[in-house]
């Protein structure tokens with residue numbers, strides 16, 4: 001598949017105005033052809049103006065039309081899945097088979113959102129019919145639907161180069177909502193980004209939609225992202241990445257003359273608690289499973305279980321030995337970018353400076369960007385006195401926190417910041433402790449898992465991939481799953497409208513048969 005390296009702004013291939021870059025193969029630390037264009041404020045302005053022009057038509061597409069468009073994107077992604085996975089593997093060092101799975105997942109997400117659109121429940125239609133005879137005063141007819149916010153900016157993530165990137169869940173849910181989209185492609189995988197963007201652009205053209213429905217820009221440095229967040233026609237932003245980057249963009253958006261929502265998904269250590277009976281019954285198995293999940297994607301996953309909290313006692317040594325073995329056996333694998341590799345090494349240093357002791361390391365790095373796995377440990381008292389120990393180290397490292405008793409386990413839980421997920425491993429005899437732990441975790445996480453680890457594969461109606469700060473900037477929303485569409489919607493009420501002027505879904509005939517509440521029933 002030929003890559004042009006251009007920015008894709010509506011139907012236009014726009015060449016570089018602010019320099020170029022080449023992708024890096026992290027397995028070899030060598031640059032790969034071709035050159036990829038960087039744009040700046042001018043290109044952002046072009047893309048956002050096109051998105052704004054396209055918005056009225058696109059946001060008024062019928063549910064059937066919009067669902068068919070999303071399915072076209074899915075079909076186009078399927079058609080390029082193999083070259084897309086091959087290019088993504090070159091640019092990320094991740095296994096090609098895993099990336100084929102990601103491509104399939106991305107296509108599936110578009111199909112799932114097509115289904116969400118067809119069902120129409122996301123519109124949350126409500127009708128309060130007129131009551132002309134009501135006393136002491138008559139009531140006018142009120143009808144409510146959710147509408148899209150407007151053009152939105154999406155920052156592609158680095159760590160899942162397809163399913164959280166240009167054709168990831170953010171784009172799928174925003175397009176499903178009726179928003180027009182400008183993606184800021186992540187420079188860690190520019191070729192994979194171009195292939196995805198072209199699959200979406202082709203669907204825009206084949207569906208007869210205005211070109212501004214979708215654009216992809218790219219830039220070197222912060223200027224391009226800042227220009228997107230600052231643009232007055234942008235009405236919401238999504239971001240997956242570092243706490244520092246996410247908060248810089250969040251604060252920037254709040255300083256605009258017109259502040260806008262910024263939905264960031266940033267950092268989480270996904271704490272795992274092993275309760276005493278479970279430890280006795282199957283400590284080794286849990287310890288092994290914990291490290292197995294920790295190592296997925298070379299530890300570069302938002303749901304990576306990074307901290308394990310366990311009470312010293314029966315089963316503890318077997319669990320620790322199983323963790324040590326799994327880490328020691330782990331080969332070093334390339335990390336996504338030189339920056340992520342450097343910040344992994346720095347993060348390990350910081351854990352050790354804060355008092356964590358190194359227990360074991362995996363096989364030594366062979367290539368420059370290889371991440372060597374690491375297990376560190378610390379006792380509960382030290383953990384409670386050093387906030388730095390509760391911070392995420394993005395990469396293949398885990399911290400074992402050895403607590404003295406149940407009270408200290410609960411204190412460690414209370415010391416944690418907001419999380420995407422937390423897990424409890426327990427047996428029936430642990431329920432009493434679980435009942436005390438649960439309210440602490442409920443206040444701090446978006447998902448609580450029992451006798452398993454949080455899994456990123458599930459994309460469904462009950463999926464929550466969000467949580468209290470700093471896991472996300474707004475714990476009321478999720479960035480994955482069918483309800484992630486809600487980030488791009490706002491309620492609009494129509495009062496006293498003649499039927500013919502109402503949106504189709506709110507007319508008396510209800511042509512799409514979307515469920516509606518009438519007088520709250």
Ligand code: NAP
Pocket residue numbers: 155156157158159184185186187219220221222223224225226240241242243244245246248249265266267268301302303339340343344394
């Ligand atoms: P990042 O540095 O936060 O960058 C993410 C995206 O935002 C990139 O496109 C970046 O552009 C842009 N950006 C960041 N700060 C910006 C600013 N101040 N103004 C404008 N644009 C800005 O994240 P990353 O590159 O993916 O990885 C770095 C670190 O992020 C990792 O080491 C890890 O700690 C964290 N991370 C966490 C998760 C998670 O799910 N928990 C996922 C991915 C990454 P440029 O690339 O041009 O700078």
